[in-house]
Amino acid sequence: MILREAGIGDIDQIQIVRHAVKENVLSDPALVTNEDCIEYLTKRGKGWVCEIDNLIAGFAIVDLKDQNIWALFVHTDFEKNGFGTMLHNTMLTWYFSKSKDKVWLSTSPRTRAEIFYRRQGWQENGTYGKGEIKFEMTFENWQKIKLNHGHQS
Numbered sequence: 001m002i003l004r005e006a007g008i009g010d011i012d013q014i015q016i017v018r019h020a021v022k023e024n025v026l027s028d029p030a031l032v033t034n035e036d037c038i039e040y041l042t043k044r045g046k047g048w049v050c051e052i053d054n055l056i057a058g059f060a061i062v063d064l065k066d067q068n069i070w071a072l073f074v075h076t077d078f079e080k081n082g083f084g085t086m087l088h089n090t091m092l093t094w095y096f097s098k099s100k101d102k103v104w105l106s107t108s109p110r111t112r113a114e115i116f117y118r119r120q121g122w123q124e125n126g127t128y129g130k131g132e133i134k135f136e137m138t139f140e141n142w143q144k145i146k147l148n149h150g151h152q153s
Contacts, residue, residue, distance in 0.1 A: 047062070068105060
């Protein structure tokens with residue numbers, strides 16, 4: 001498994017992973033375009049991929065402009081291998097090296113994603129959009145989590 005920075009050449013496979021998920025499914029696949037991915041990867045923030053045998057197993061993208069986790073998804077064929085946690089930790093370590101502002105995300109309630117974010121130390125802070133749970137992570141909380149779990153900077 002290779003964990004590396006995502007590039008524009010990864011977008012086709014990123015889209016495959018995004019559309020393969022069973023939870024937090026897009027109501028309309030056209031809502032997230034290749035142009036959106038380019039914007040988030042090159043202008044608004046940064047992304048990472050987990051790659052196995054030249055296949056992207058998962059990806060994460062953070063948006064510095066809106067202080068938001070734009071995406072964190074693992075293909076269903078590669079779930080429960082720790083890739084989501086690796087992507088999550090890499091993304092947050094990078095984000096907090098660039099900004100001390102809290103970062104937020106939203107996810108559907110009663111999903112494995114909700115459980116995952118709670119386990120990672122995210123704090124619920126209301127709702128977002130169409131009944132999604134809004135979570136936040138502060139710089140201070142991330143520093144405590146890194147210290148307690150031994151995450152590398």
